[in-house]
Structures are given as C-alpha cells and as structure tokens.
Amino acid sequence: MYGLIDCNNFFASCERVFNPSLRNQPIVVLSNNDGCIIARSDEAKAVGIPMGAPVFQMREIIKANNVHVFSSNYILYGDMSNRVMSILAGMVPELEIYSIDEAFLHLDGFSELYKLDDFAHYLIKYVGKSTGIPVCLGIAETKTLAKLANHYAKKNKLLTKGLYVLDSEEKIITLLKTTEIGDVWGIGRRYSKFLMQKGIMTAYDFTQASAGWVRKEMSVVGLRTWKELRGEPCIELDHTPSAKKSICTSRSFGHKLTKLPDIEQAMTYYASACARKLREQESCARVMTVILYTDYFRKDLPQYTPSLTMQLPVASNDTMELTHYAIEGLRKIFKDGYSYKKAGVIVSEIIPQSHVQGNLFDTVNRSKRMRLMNAIDRINETSGRDKVRLASFGFDRHWVNRRDQLSPNYTTNLKEIIVVK
C-alpha cells in the first residue's frame, strides 16, 4: 500500500506553531513580493478567500474578518518541512519527499488492515505532537488513489480524523464516483475541460473510458493515470532525490526598474543563487539563460520580454563566472525605455561536478576557485546566507522584494527564537 501524507495548510500552519494566539484565527500567507495569497488557514478559506488571489483585491475581506497576513518565510517553512520529513523517515520503511509539504510512504509489512489503521493514526498524532504541524494521510494501492484518499481525508477531517484508507472495492468506487475529474492527480485544467466536454465528469467516468482512447487523446501520461485509478500501480516510489536538470532563480522586483545598474545587481543575486544551488547538488551547468520581463499586467505600457541563452565555455557552478555571463547576457538584451518588473536566470544542461569537460583555452584556475567557493559556502552556512557575496550585489538594493509582514525565523536564527514568559 502507498500512503500520501500531506501537511494541512502548510505555510499557514508553520506561522501558527510558534504563535499560538493565531489558533482558530484566519491566516493567509503571501507569495514573494507580497503579491498573491498562496496559503490559507481553514478559517481564511471559510470567509471566501480564494487560492492565488492578488492580495490587493482581497483588502476588504481581509479587513472585515481580521485576517492575519504574512509574507512568505521560506527559511521557516523549509526548516519545518525538514522536521516533518525526518520524523517520517524514521517511522516508515520507505519515503519519497514529493514536495515541501507532501510525502509518499511505502507501507509494507502491515498484513492485517486494522494494524495499518492503528499505525496510521499514530503517525498522524506523532507528527503533530513533535512538530506542531497537523497532517492528513491517505492510503491506497496506487499513488494516484492514495492522493484521492488523502484529499477525502482532508475534506472530511472531523469524520476521518485525518486518515482515509481505500481498502475495499466499494470504497474505491464510491470515492471515484464522487471525485470531480479535475481533482484527480495528473488531470490539470486543460485535460479536465477536454474530458468534461466528452461527458467525463468524474474520476469513475474516466476509468470507464477505453485504454486506447485515453492513450490516443492523452498520451502515455494520461494512460498511467487511468491505470492507477483502476488500481494498477504504474508510478513507483522514487526515494532518491535526483539532481535537478534545470535550475531557475527569478523574482519580481519590489518596484519597476528602468536602469541597467539596478537590474545588474538583481542579476548578480539570481546568478549567485543558481551557482549556490548547483553546488548544493554537486553539479555544474553548461548553459545559461537570462530573462527580463516588463509588467505583463500593464497593457498600457510597452512590453518587452527578451531572453538570451548562452553556452558556457566550461560547465560551471562558480558564482563569479556565472555572474559574469549573466551580466554580459543582460547587457545584450537590455534596452532603455522600458520599465522592468522581473528578471531571472536559468541554468541547464546540468552535469555532475566530477564530469566537467575541460577547455583548451580555459584561463580559470578551477580547482582554486572551487576551494574558494567551498570556503564561502561554509561561512555562509554558519553566518547567514549571502554574508560573503560579490560586490556587484550592491548595497542600495533597489530591487529587493517587499516582505512587509515577515514572521521571525523561529527555528533557524538565535536572535529570533521564541520568547517564553
């Protein structure tokens, strides 16, 4: 059996753990730059705040219901996620960390179902007690069905106490019949619209379509979902997190930028972040893309979204080298007369650090630079991210995001640790 465990309203729950006065209060967490609402407590959902809504459109509803608003604090959420995942790793034979707030579990060795049930309830309680994060768990024979079971557990928390096990044919069919097609894992907006046009409204309807038709209309990916819903496991547990094939760092600016030097500072930050992420997974990138965006929402302003992809002479994860090319690329695509809203750096063609092909005309002393990067990483690990950084980061930082409602880093910064009176 597969389990899918999922943290309830994860970011909102993280904000609550160290601030108990927020219990039973409506909370929302905002995206970068305090733009959109990306997490809501149950209470916030109940007053009608939709997922992904721009916060400025929600001002009245927020005020009327005393909704507490937080900027996103990924340092806190990342650390809380690690806590949850490490507890799970100690309790089940196999674990696949699927996202910051979700994990698939392999639940082998439970021959009798009542024991599985007991264990599952214990798991939920134990994670909650150890971390303060409430979780729900769905269990079934395939990952896709486990996702559905989890969804049901979450929607019916009082009834299920956070656990739903699909352990009989009747339960599976009932759940399939009451699940809208768009709620199935693997069926996104396009496919659900398409399927509904064909009269397929529920997950059950989908399982009744023919395999050939599904393969033809939705490729092998759709067919896998179809099989999984019918109880045939096709998507295995993937417990070794594989190295990323592309890494992207991009941000909206705090306000629009028109001058090249300001954007250069931001680019330095993005390229440095890409280099750091590459080093974290011990790989190097051969290709870099820089992108600039004007404000998509301002139809009245001239739009310009240039990008440039560059082949690096030698695959690299060196902050200085990647920054150099990012700035060089930026200077090529930058044009005066536009106000820019966002920029980003993507690195791709990623290879293991140990397999970098040299270049006859290379002038960089790579082993020396690698030692330098390692030293910088070590300092920044203990003294705070970007404590040692390139000067081209700048000091005026016109481009920084808005994060007006940031909570303390309760778990990662001694100066911001919780105070007990």
Added chain:
DNA sequence: TCTGGGGTCCTAGGACCC
C-alpha cells in the same frame, strides 16, 4: 498602486545520418 516561483515529462516535426 498592488498580480509568485519553482520544476518535470511527452510529442510532433524537422533536420540530419547511413
């Protein structure tokens, strides 16, 4: 005034090889 930031996989078609 204000609108997020990451990723993966598959397919079709074109260009090329022998």
Added chain:
DNA sequence: TCTGGGGTCCTAGGACCC
C-alpha cells in the same frame, strides 16, 4: 514509369505538478 528503410538529435510547444 519507376523513387527505401532505418535511425538519432534537437526544438518548440503543451501538458502536468507543488
């Protein structure tokens, strides 16, 4: 008049996930 059969690689675009 007749005009093969088998591949690979790359790219753009589209679908999905959190």
